[in-house]
Amino acid sequence: MKKLDWFSNVENRTHPWEGLGLTWLTTALNVPNVRDAVDFYTGAMSMVAIAELEGDDGEILFARIRYRGTNFTINKEGWDSDLSSPQTSGSQTPFIFYMYVDDTIALVNEMVQAGATMVNEPAEMFWGDLKARVKDPFGFIWDIAQKL
Incomplete structure (x- = not known):
């Protein structure tokens, strides 16, 4: 497998509306x-x-x-568009958010207590992340991960 430089496309160019975050x-x-x-x-x-x-x-x-x-x-x-949420359309999202956090277990617990659904319990991945998969109340899928 070819080793990739994940940061080779990072630019130092300033944003045209700098200061707006x-x-x-x-x-x-x-x-x-x-x-x-x-x-x-x-x-x-x-x-x-x-x-x-x-x-x-x-x-x-x-x-x-x-x-x-x-x-x-x-x-x-x-x-703004004719697109619906997965919650409304009943369809599965064609993408997954992968979000790094400080504490996977704590955040996943917060999400579930607030109405999200656990899809995959937190588990250690071979690439060194602790990752859980959660569906939020609107039907979007989130992989919540932290580096171990």
Whole structure:
């Protein structure tokens, strides 16, 4: 197997909107209720709420949250696109988030207590991570890992 340099594509170029805390790539999640999603991700997963946009009726249509420098946007289904959450569509997500944390077991326990479902219990992987797989209440899959 060819050994890869995982960091060969890291750039030192500054972001065009420096100071806003934006990274070069942001993931957008579509959910039925943005408030519920922000509460879960900031409460159970210790992400940080950055901004929210309310509609005329006071319902939150969009939020931006962050985990250690990585931005996520949370969009109300049907607001910015015609995409649905796995929770609404009943389909499985075609991707998995792989998130490094300080304590896999503690975070997974928080997530499950807040309504997530354990898919795979924490286990040591051959590459040196302690990893668990969890489905959040909106149907998104998260591999929660820490280096051992």
